[in-house]
Amino acid sequence: MQPTSSMKEEFLKKWQMGLEIVRPSIDNTNVSERKKAIKLSADVAMASLRKGTTCWSRALIQKSATEDNFLVRQVLSGIKAETLINKKLTKKVVCHRKIVRRSKKISRRKSRSASEEAAAKAKRIVKKRTQGLRSVVPGGEFMSNDVLLLQETLDYIVSLQTQVNVMRSIVDAAEAEIER
Amino acid sequence: MMMDRATQSEFFLNYTDMSVLERQRAQLKYHHPGFDSTLAGFLSDSSMINGGEFGGFMGASGSDFPVIYGETATGSDSRLSISPDNITTSATFGSGNFKKRKFNSVVTESKGCNAKKVMMNREVEEEEEKSKITEQNNESTMTMKDKSKKEQSNCSKDSSKVTKELQKTDYIHVRARRGQATDSHSIAERARREKISERMKYLQDLVPGCDKITGKAGMLDEIINYVQSLQRQVEFLSMKLAAVSPRIDFDIDDIFAKEVVSAPITTNLPNTVMPSHEMVNSGYPHEMVNSGYLHFNPVQQVVTSSDPLSCFNVNNGQAPSMWDSDVQNLYSSLGV
Known part of the structure; x- marks a missing residue:
């Protein structure tokens, strides 16, 4: 599942559109501001590739919309931008499940062998890592189950690879231009 | 009696x-x-x-x-x-x-x-x-x-009696179903685990260096690291572009036109995720990022210390001299 060239081209197109929009901020601010604008436009371009079908892209769009609403609207033109920006991502409350788990824990604590202990430990570690992954992937806390989280992570990684590839080639081209 | x-x-x-x-x-x-x-x-x-x-x-x-x-x-x-x-x-x-x-x-x-x-x-x-x-x-x-x-x-009476009896047996049957229900739960759980392991396999293919690791926790660790490294790379690349951007602004369309032509060429090389030459040499995401940091250090030296670039302060100092001079030249030419 390497990033395809069509994906790259699409991303480049979107990003170009975004850069056009944020050009004023690129022109007359310091490096950090410029960097922020470039990164924002790249992120929005990446998120718009998925057209709001994935959780992470929706979360990313929402996050960038709080920073630059106009840019997001422009890049998302054609796609239902309003609904994507204003769509409330609901975090599912699984209170009852926690209660059940707690009660289970109490009942299990009484009889535990060494292997069970080890299994519980491994389970805890995996849970921790899953939480870590949730915090790394945008919108991860809205993904209800592990399967969805892994699926979104797959998609997110491919998109990130596309983004990095394109950005790197642009940087290379720019550097080559300057070196000349 | x-x-x-x-x-x-x-x-x-x-x-x-x-x-x-x-x-x-x-x-x-x-x-x-x-x-x-x-x-x-x-x-x-x-x-x-x-x-x-x-x-x-x-x-x-x-x-x-x-x-x-x-x-x-x-x-x-x-x-x-x-x-x-x-x-x-x-x-x-x-x-x-x-x-x-x-x-x-x-x-x-x-x-x-x-x-x-x-x-x-x-x-x-x-x-x-x-x-x-x-x-x-x-x-x-x-x-x-x-x-x-x-x-x-009175078939109705009979049927009602029989249904009563059947209800009795039905109750037993339901109890049996309760056993089956747990069974179906376990079946569902197994299906979920299979799904997860399938996704994990895909992720293993996608994330470099993940195929040698066994165990879910280690793989998740590696995935997290990889995602973070990619995010940092994006950060770094946008920083780099920001540093080069005045020139890009001048002939942005020119570069884009070039890139649209050259992008498919880079994608035709399947394994070169990073087209940049110094990145290809380092096959590991951390190293990539670190080299990125190294690469970026000269800029940090040029730019004032109050700049938020201080986050790139890792691996301070030992930047390759050629890059140092390069970026300094770049900056002097840009006049930032």
Whole structure:
């Protein structure tokens, strides 16, 4: 599942559109501001590739919309931008499940062998890592189950690879231009 | 005293007989739910036949009634204690041979008829000794016949009875389903785990250096690292672009035009995720990022210390001299 060239081209197109929009901020601010604008436009371009079908892209769009609403609207033109920006991502409350788990824990604590202990430990570690992954992937806390989280992570990684590839080639081209 | 006991036994017998009939019916219905009405008819017929047999046996005499009574009593008592499926067999082997309870339903049904006959015989024997009891028994058999007729005529009553019995069995069935439910839970859990492992396999293919790691926790760790490294790379690249951007601004369309042409070329190389030459040499994401940091250090040296670039302060100092000079040249040419 390497990033395809069509994906790259699409991303480049979107990003170009975004850069056009944020050009004023690129022109007359310091490096950090410029960097922020470039990164924002790249992120929005990446998120718009998925057209709001994935959780992470929706979360990313929402996050960038709080920073630059106009840019997001422009890049998302054609796609239902309003609904994507204003769509409330609901975090599912699984209170009852926690209660059940707690009660289970109490009942299990009484009889535990060494292997069970080890299994519980491994389970805890995996849970921790899953939480870590949730915090790394945008919108991860809205993904209800592990399967969805892994699926979104797959998609997110491919998109990130596309983004990095394109950005790197642009940087290379720019550097080559300057070196000349 | 004997009279009382005899009547008691009769009642027991009648009760057991009825219960045998009903249970037989219920069992049959349970096993062949489609043949409800025909079965009901058949069973009522059989009860009638039994009644006739009972009439025929009136003339015969019994010898050891108390023993029989005791046997029947034990049979009925045992019936109280054991589960409904085994009643017929227990009644059949009223002499206490309870080991044969484990017979399957077909055997039970066939034995059930025998049991009825045996019971009838006992009834007859009892009735031979006491006439009152005979009358009572006649009455009881009459009521039995009436009941059977009623059952024949009032299909609704019968069906309701049977449904009640079935509800009983249904409850048991539901309990069995409860066992199955946990089973289905475990099936669902297994399906979920399979899904997760499948996704993990894809991720293993996608994330470099992840295929050597076994164990979910380690893989998740590696995935997190990779995602973070990619995010940092984006950060770094946008930083780099920001540093170069004044020039990009001037001929941005030019570069983009070039890139659109050159981008498919870079994608044709499948394994070069990072087209940049110094990145290709370092095959590991951390190293990539670190080299990125190294790469970026000169810029940090040029830009004032109050700049938020201080986050790139990792691996400070030892930047390759060629990059140092390069970026310094770049910056001097840009005039930032």
